[in-house]
Amino acid sequence: MKHVDVLIIGAGPSGTVAASFLRNQGYEVLIVERLKFPRLVVGESLLPLSMGHFEEVGLLPALEAMDFEVKAGAKFFHPDGTFHLSFKENHTPGWTWTWQVPREDFDKTLADATERKGVEINYETTVSDLRFLKDNVEADITGADGTKQTVTCRFVIDSSGNGGVLAQMLKIPTHTADTGRMAVFTHVDDTTRDQFDSPMQISFDILERDLWFWVIPFSNGITSIGMVGNKDYFKEFGTMPDEQALRNMIPRSARFSDRFGKMPFRFSPNVIKDYTRATERFIGDRFVLTGNCAEFLDPVFSSGVAFATESGLKAAKLVHRQLQGENVDWQRDYVDHMEEGIAVFRSYVREWYTGNLQKIFWHRNINMRFKKMLTSVLAGYVWDRENPFVNRHDHIIQTLARVVELEQESELEGLI
Numbered sequence: 061m062k063h064v065d066v067l068i069i070g071a072g073p074s075g076t077v078a079a080s081f082l083r084n085q086g087y088e089v090l091i092v093e094r095l096k097f098p099r100l101v102v103g104e105s106l107l108p109l110s111m112g113h114f115e116e117v118g119l120l121p122a123l124e125a126m127d128f129e130v131k132a133g134a135k136f137f138h139p140d141g142t143f144h145l146s147f148k149e150n151h152t153p154g155w156t157w158t159w160q161v162p163r164e165d166f167d168k169t170l171a172d173a174t175e176r177k178g179v180e181i182n183y184e185t186t187v188s189d190l191r192f193l194k195d196n197v198e199a200d201i202t203g204a205d206g207t208k209q210t211v212t213c214r215f216v217i218d219s220s221g222n223g224g225v226l227a228q229m230l231k232i233p234t235h236t237a238d239t240g241r242m243a244v245f246t247h248v249d250d251t252t253r254d255q256f257d258s259p260m261q262i263s264f265d266i267l268e269r270d271l272w273f274w275v276i277p278f279s280n281g282i283t284s285i286g287m288v289g290n291k292d293y294f295k296e297f298g299t300m301p302d303e304q305a306l307r308n309m310i311p312r313s314a315r316f317s318d319r320f321g322k323m324p325f326r327f328s329p330n331v332i333k334d335y336t337r338a339t340e341r342f343i344g345d346r347f348v349l350t351g352n353c354a355e356f357l358d359p360v361f362s363s364g365v366a367f368a369t370e371s372g373l374k375a376a377k378l379v380h381r382q383l384q385g386e387n388v389d390w391q392r393d394y395v396d397h398m399e400e401g402i403a404v405f406r407s408y409v410r411e412w413y414t415g416n417l418q419k420i421f422w423h424r425n426i427n428m429r430f431k432k433m434l435t436s437v438l439a440g441y442v443w444d445r446e447n448p449f450v451n452r453h454d455h456i457i458q459t460l461a462r463v464v465e466l467e468q469e470s471e472l473e474g475l476i
Contacts, residue, residue: 150435
């Protein structure tokens with residue numbers, strides 16, 4: 061029987077950040093990962109918030125060595141104008157850039173760097189049972205070769221992603237929001253990118269209020285492209301091959317159809333439905349859920365990895381305190397903390413799809429002070445209570461959108 065201090069399920073960004081922190085404190089950590097790395101996963105656009113997490117746990121040098129494409133901001137294109145989001149225009153002190161990454165390379169780099177710290181990672185390994193006993197936790201795991209063993213530990217961190225292992229095993233309810241939206245994406249060998257202006261700029265072409273096209277160029281010559289929107293726009297999916305259905309949608313983007321309309325796809329498009337979900341309970345006796353297995357909102361502002369690393373690092377710090385004998389208030393210090401940040405981002409996702417946030421984006425005379433506060437939120441700094449766009453998140457976008465409407469109405473009346 062193998063014994064470790066902490067068992068982590070999942071070797072993605074949340075699990076590796078948590079494992080690296082705990083290993084830095086001297087704990088024996090085992091990660092079990094269901095898949096073999098590298099593996100394809102969505103979430104290729106990062107936020108500056110995560111950079112501080114990678115730096116704190118010592119994973120940043122390995123990532124820097126990969127020469128990923130720097131993401132200094134993003135551009136949102138719309139017939140009414142262009143909104144340039146620059147992370148340098150930031151209200152909250154912190155990182156002013158991040159990366160746009162092929163996740164198979166990014167996650168493998170994180171995992172390899174975590175192993176070099178002394179964390180054992182067992183790939184193609186699953187957990188079949190967990191028993192929370194008086195003195196420890198027992199986990200039955202099965203390896204790639206079918207070998208079964210029992211591991212004992214003092215604490216379990218579940219970072220296993222959507223449909224998390226512990227949520228299923230412990231029958232913790234997971235709620236899927238009926239947003240009516242879906243996403244489809246693929247990669248292309250972007251061989252003609254030099255023929256276009258700002259070819260490495262991460263961009264979003266807003267085709268309708270609830271339909272947008274993403275373009276995420278990588279430094280390795282590959283570009284990720286995808287559509288996100290209401291399911292009504294994706295009616296051809298299911299009636300023809302997914303590749304042809306996506307091919308038929310690309311011409312809706314006048315800005316990018318020439319660049320990608322005839323470009324061969326590297327793989328059949330991935331179709332993702334019902335991705336907005338939340339687990340009813342994040343914590344329990346000697347376990348915690350982090351990353352996407354706790355909550356996932358929407359891809360529109362790239363919050364997935366940011367919440368994954370924030371929750372992984374926060375959970376690891378609290379595990380450390382508990383294993384040192386402290387009485388940890390998990391509800392206050394973890395659940396309330398994560399739900400506070402999630403609530404902020406949820407407001408901005410909601411107001412994006414209502415159109416209120418888009419009215420502010422396309423306003424030709426956006427107040428620079430307001431833009432800096434908004435940029436901080438979209439950089440992931442959603443726990444900065446000194447930022448009015450954080451502590452008034454539940455109504456500030458609606459209020460500003462109404463101001464824009466009144467200004468536009470006044471201008472129209474002046475023309476009549």
